[in-house]
Amino acid sequence: MANILVVDDEHGIRDLLSEILNDEGHSVDLAENATQARAARSAGGYDLVLLDIWMPDTDGVTLLKEWSSSGLLTMPVIMMSGHATIDTAVEATRIGAFSFLEKPITLQKLLKAVESGLARSQARTQVAAVSVPAVPAMDGGNGSLGMLSLPAALREEVGPLSRQGFDLDRPLREARDGFEKAYFEFHLAREGGSMTRVAEKTGLERTHLYRKLRQLGVDLARGKRN
Known part of the structure:
Protein backbone atom coordinates (compact mmCIF):
# COMPACT_ATOMS: atom_id res chain seq x y z
CA MET A 1 0.00 0.00 0.00
CA SER A 121 9.78 5.68 -5.40
CA GLN A 122 10.68 2.24 -4.08
CA ALA A 123 13.98 2.25 -5.98
CA ARG A 124 14.89 5.61 -4.46
CA THR A 125 14.11 4.28 -0.99
CA GLN A 126 16.30 1.23 -1.53
CA VAL A 127 19.22 3.30 -2.81
CA ALA A 128 18.86 5.76 0.09
CA ALA A 129 19.00 2.85 2.53
CA VAL A 130 22.36 1.69 1.19
CA SER A 131 25.20 2.83 3.42
CA VAL A 132 28.32 3.83 1.50
CA PRO A 133 31.52 2.89 3.39
CA ALA A 134 34.04 5.75 3.67
CA VAL A 135 36.86 3.62 2.25
CA PRO A 136 38.93 5.01 -0.65
CA ALA A 137 39.14 1.59 -2.33
CA MET A 138 35.36 1.40 -2.35
CA ASP A 139 34.35 4.86 -3.55
CA GLY A 140 37.54 6.22 -5.06
CA GLY A 141 37.67 8.86 -2.34
CA ASN A 142 35.72 11.32 -4.51
CA GLY A 143 32.20 10.86 -3.16
CA SER A 144 30.99 8.78 -6.10
CA LEU A 145 28.78 5.77 -5.55
CA GLY A 146 30.60 2.97 -7.33
CA MET A 147 29.81 -0.64 -8.18
CA LEU A 148 31.68 -2.09 -5.18
CA SER A 149 29.76 -0.02 -2.63
CA LEU A 150 26.45 -1.72 -3.47
CA PRO A 151 25.26 -5.09 -2.12
CA ALA A 152 25.48 -7.95 -4.62
CA ALA A 153 21.70 -8.28 -4.98
CA LEU A 154 21.35 -4.57 -5.75
CA ARG A 155 24.28 -4.67 -8.20
CA GLU A 156 22.52 -7.41 -10.16
CA GLU A 157 19.28 -5.40 -10.19
CA VAL A 158 20.78 -2.08 -11.28
CA GLY A 159 23.33 -3.58 -13.64
CA PRO A 160 24.73 -0.94 -16.05
CA LEU A 161 23.21 1.82 -13.95
CA SER A 162 25.61 1.31 -11.07
CA ARG A 163 28.65 1.32 -13.33
CA GLN A 164 27.95 4.94 -14.21
CA GLY A 165 29.08 6.11 -10.77
CA PHE A 166 27.30 9.11 -9.27
CA ASP A 167 29.33 12.01 -7.99
CA LEU A 168 27.42 13.13 -4.92
CA ASP A 169 29.51 16.26 -4.54
CA ARG A 170 27.59 18.11 -7.27
CA PRO A 171 24.64 20.51 -7.46
CA LEU A 172 21.33 18.68 -7.10
CA ARG A 173 20.15 19.39 -10.66
CA GLU A 174 23.38 18.08 -12.20
CA ALA A 175 23.25 14.96 -10.02
CA ARG A 176 19.60 14.37 -10.95
CA ASP A 177 20.30 14.80 -14.66
CA GLY A 178 23.16 12.32 -14.38
CA PHE A 179 20.95 9.78 -12.68
CA GLU A 180 18.11 10.25 -15.18
CA LYS A 181 20.49 9.83 -18.12
CA ALA A 182 21.85 6.61 -16.63
CA TYR A 183 18.29 5.46 -15.87
CA PHE A 184 17.12 5.89 -19.47
CA GLU A 185 20.32 4.40 -20.92
CA PHE A 186 19.79 1.36 -18.70
CA HIS A 187 16.22 0.85 -19.95
CA LEU A 188 17.21 1.47 -23.58
CA ALA A 189 19.93 -1.16 -23.33
CA ARG A 190 17.64 -3.65 -21.58
CA GLU A 191 14.86 -3.16 -24.14
CA GLY A 192 17.20 -3.31 -27.13
CA GLY A 193 16.53 0.32 -28.08
CA SER A 194 12.75 -0.17 -28.36
CA MET A 195 11.20 3.22 -27.59
CA THR A 196 7.76 1.62 -27.26
CA ARG A 197 8.88 -0.74 -24.51
CA VAL A 198 10.96 1.95 -22.79
CA ALA A 199 7.93 4.27 -22.79
CA GLU A 200 5.85 1.51 -21.19
CA LYS A 201 8.50 0.74 -18.58
CA THR A 202 9.12 4.36 -17.60
CA GLY A 203 5.49 5.52 -17.79
CA LEU A 204 6.19 8.32 -20.28
CA GLU A 205 4.40 9.07 -23.52
CA ARG A 206 6.66 8.48 -26.55
CA THR A 207 6.70 12.18 -27.52
CA HIS A 208 7.69 13.23 -24.02
CA LEU A 209 10.23 10.40 -23.85
CA TYR A 210 11.95 11.50 -27.08
CA ARG A 211 12.17 15.08 -25.84
CA LYS A 212 13.52 13.97 -22.47
CA LEU A 213 16.20 11.79 -24.07
CA ARG A 214 17.32 14.59 -26.40
CA GLN A 215 17.42 17.00 -23.48
CA LEU A 216 19.65 14.64 -21.48
CA GLY A 217 21.90 13.90 -24.47
CA VAL A 218 21.12 10.18 -24.50
CA ASP A 219 22.56 8.31 -27.50
CA LEU A 220 19.51 6.48 -28.91
CA ALA A 221 21.65 4.38 -31.24
CA ARG A 222 23.66 3.08 -28.30
CA GLY A 223 20.70 1.16 -26.88
CA LYS A 224 20.20 -0.62 -30.19
CA ARG A 225 23.89 -1.51 -30.45
CA ASN A 226 23.90 -2.88 -26.94
Missing part, protein backbone atom coordinates in the same frame (compact mmCIF):
# COMPACT_ATOMS: atom_id res chain seq x y z
CA ALA A 2 1.29 3.45 -0.91
CA ASN A 3 0.45 6.92 0.37
CA ILE A 4 -0.71 9.04 -2.56
CA LEU A 5 -1.71 12.70 -2.76
CA VAL A 6 -4.18 13.75 -5.46
CA VAL A 7 -4.25 17.48 -6.24
CA ASP A 8 -7.01 18.69 -8.58
CA ASP A 9 -9.50 21.54 -8.42
CA GLU A 10 -12.26 19.43 -10.02
CA HIS A 11 -14.29 17.59 -7.40
CA GLY A 12 -15.37 14.83 -9.78
CA ILE A 13 -11.80 14.03 -10.83
CA ARG A 14 -10.58 13.95 -7.24
CA ASP A 15 -13.33 11.53 -6.25
CA LEU A 16 -12.80 9.32 -9.29
CA LEU A 17 -9.04 9.05 -8.82
CA SER A 18 -9.48 8.49 -5.10
CA GLU A 19 -11.97 5.67 -5.71
CA ILE A 20 -9.72 3.95 -8.26
CA LEU A 21 -6.59 4.21 -6.13
CA ASN A 22 -8.41 3.10 -2.97
CA ASP A 23 -9.65 0.05 -4.86
CA GLU A 24 -6.01 -0.71 -5.68
CA GLY A 25 -5.26 -0.74 -1.96
CA HIS A 26 -3.58 2.66 -1.66
CA SER A 27 -4.12 5.34 0.98
CA VAL A 28 -5.21 8.57 -0.72
CA ASP A 29 -5.26 12.19 0.49
CA LEU A 30 -7.03 14.87 -1.53
CA ALA A 31 -6.27 18.55 -2.13
CA GLU A 32 -8.31 20.91 -4.28
CA ASN A 33 -5.67 23.59 -4.70
CA ALA A 34 -1.99 24.37 -4.19
CA THR A 35 -2.58 25.76 -0.70
CA GLN A 36 -4.02 22.49 0.53
CA ALA A 37 -1.32 20.55 -1.33
CA ARG A 38 1.43 22.54 0.41
CA ALA A 39 -0.13 21.83 3.80
CA ALA A 40 -0.49 18.13 3.05
CA ARG A 41 3.11 17.83 1.84
CA SER A 42 4.43 19.73 4.86
CA ALA A 43 2.48 17.46 7.20
CA GLY A 44 4.08 14.28 5.90
CA GLY A 45 5.74 12.44 3.07
CA TYR A 46 4.06 10.71 0.13
CA ASP A 47 5.11 7.88 -2.12
CA LEU A 48 3.50 9.57 -5.13
CA VAL A 49 1.65 12.77 -6.07
CA LEU A 50 -0.86 13.26 -8.89
CA LEU A 51 -0.78 17.01 -9.60
CA ASP A 52 -3.09 18.99 -11.87
CA ILE A 53 -1.40 21.75 -13.87
CA TRP A 54 -4.20 24.30 -14.12
CA MET A 55 -5.53 25.36 -10.71
CA PRO A 56 -7.13 28.63 -9.57
CA ASP A 57 -4.61 29.75 -6.92
CA THR A 58 -1.21 28.45 -8.04
CA ASP A 59 -0.61 26.30 -11.11
CA GLY A 60 0.91 22.85 -10.73
CA VAL A 61 4.18 23.69 -12.51
CA THR A 62 4.82 26.57 -10.09
CA LEU A 63 4.07 24.30 -7.13
CA LEU A 64 6.44 21.69 -8.58
CA LYS A 65 9.18 24.36 -8.77
CA GLU A 66 8.55 25.30 -5.13
CA TRP A 67 8.91 21.71 -3.97
CA SER A 68 12.02 21.22 -6.09
CA SER A 69 13.79 24.37 -4.85
CA SER A 70 12.91 23.68 -1.20
CA GLY A 71 14.01 20.04 -1.22
CA LEU A 72 10.46 18.69 -0.90
CA LEU A 73 10.40 16.98 -4.29
CA THR A 74 11.39 13.64 -2.78
CA MET A 75 8.60 11.63 -4.42
CA PRO A 76 7.57 11.01 -8.04
CA VAL A 77 5.05 13.58 -9.28
CA ILE A 78 2.72 12.77 -12.16
CA MET A 79 1.36 15.92 -13.82
CA MET A 80 -2.21 15.98 -15.18
CA SER A 81 -3.91 18.36 -17.60
CA GLY A 82 -6.48 18.51 -20.35
CA HIS A 83 -5.14 21.71 -21.90
CA ALA A 84 -1.37 21.67 -21.41
CA THR A 85 0.94 22.11 -24.38
CA ILE A 86 3.91 19.87 -25.09
CA ASP A 87 6.18 22.71 -23.95
CA THR A 88 4.42 22.78 -20.59
CA ALA A 89 4.80 19.02 -20.19
CA VAL A 90 8.50 19.23 -21.13
CA GLU A 91 9.03 22.08 -18.67
CA ALA A 92 7.42 20.05 -15.88
CA THR A 93 9.62 17.06 -16.74
CA ARG A 94 12.71 19.29 -16.73
CA ILE A 95 11.85 20.55 -13.25
CA GLY A 96 11.51 17.00 -11.97
CA ALA A 97 8.05 15.62 -12.80
CA PHE A 98 8.08 11.86 -13.29
CA SER A 99 5.53 11.76 -16.10
CA PHE A 100 2.48 13.46 -17.61
CA LEU A 101 -1.12 12.27 -18.05
CA GLU A 102 -3.46 13.96 -20.47
CA LYS A 103 -7.12 14.30 -19.49
CA PRO A 104 -9.46 12.54 -19.84
CA ILE A 105 -7.30 9.94 -18.12
CA THR A 106 -7.99 6.34 -19.02
CA LEU A 107 -7.91 3.70 -16.31
CA GLN A 108 -5.12 1.78 -18.03
CA LYS A 109 -2.84 4.81 -18.39
CA LEU A 110 -3.51 5.90 -14.82
CA LEU A 111 -2.66 2.53 -13.29
CA LYS A 112 0.42 2.10 -15.49
CA ALA A 113 1.73 5.57 -14.58
CA VAL A 114 1.06 5.01 -10.88
CA GLU A 115 2.74 1.60 -10.96
CA SER A 116 5.83 3.04 -12.70
CA GLY A 117 5.95 6.00 -10.32
CA LEU A 118 5.74 3.80 -7.24
CA ALA A 119 8.47 1.56 -8.65
CA ARG A 120 10.68 4.66 -8.97
